[in-house]
């Protein structure tokens with residue numbers, strides 16, 4: 274049977290845990306045919322980012338055009354966009370109606386603390402890209418930067434989701450992988466949709482193997498949208514997928530730092 278097709282516009286993580294590698298694994302694990310437009314090469318491993326080599330915006334667009342002109346893409350995920358030029362170019366594509374089911378993960382900084390976005394691009398996210406998205410998935414730290422505020426409680430996480438919703442996206446998820454003080458035992462993501470706010474809650478899994486959680490969550494959301502699920506079903510499915518992949522990879526040892534998730538937890542190898 275012909276599978277649904279999703280596109281990721283994101284950076285390459287040489288260590289395979291985050292970026293387009295995580296996105297394509299997630300798409301494959303969920304039965305979606307994955308395509309990609311690479312925005313930057315990173316020389317990266319589980320301990321940190323050693324270098325970033327951005328792709329010129331024109332060539333990012335050339336990759337997107339090549340995919341969209343040929344394949345029936347029904348959802349798109351953006352991750353590390355690296356430069357202001359690329360954020361602007363992707364926003365222009367969205368404005369032209371070329372990016373269906375758009376999930377924007379506004380990647381700014383790796384969990385290692387290394388920057389993955391030019392600071393001047395933050396304003397463009399706010400003004401040009403986020404308002405056009407079907408779903409935006411900032412983590413708490415990214416929400417703080419976008420709103421120029423601090424988020425220390427679940428109440429503030431909920432307020433942040435509402436404030437980001439006012440910018441224009443259809444749905445906002447302020448992810449809680451970095452615990453706010455009153456949700457230390459649970460991983461709580463706050464969803465804003467069309468004026469209402471609710472929580473996606475799961476147990477906080479005790480593991481250092483958490484490299485690529487955000488990429489995986491956004492890619493799983495895009496995969497579900499590509500399959501035709503509604504946004505609530507897509508987010509619930511993505512939350513379960515990332516929890517299961519974290520739990521399955523909790524004990525393996527890949528790399529010296531924050532290891533990856535096990536995206537293929539339901540494959541024969543993991544059983």
Ligand SMILES: Nc1ncnc2c1ncn2[C@@H]1O[C@H](COP(=O)(O)OP(=O)(O)O)[C@@H](O)[C@H]1O
Nearest residue numbers: 412448449450451460476477478486487490515
């Ligand atoms: N230790 C954990 N246990 C359970 N879920 C987690 C854990 N860490 C992150 N998550 C989940 O992974 C997804 C990505 O969140 P987060 O880690 O905040 O993103 P990012 O990688 O962008 O910082 C969210 O659904 C979040 O709740």
Ligand SMILES: Cc1ncc(COP(=O)(O)OP(=O)(O)O)c(N)n1
Nearest residue numbers: 284291292383384484485486487488
């Ligand atoms: C190339 C690339 N893109 C994105 C990230 C950040 O990934 P994320 O899923 O947000 O996970 P952590 O940084 O929290 O592991 C990245 N590191 N590299």
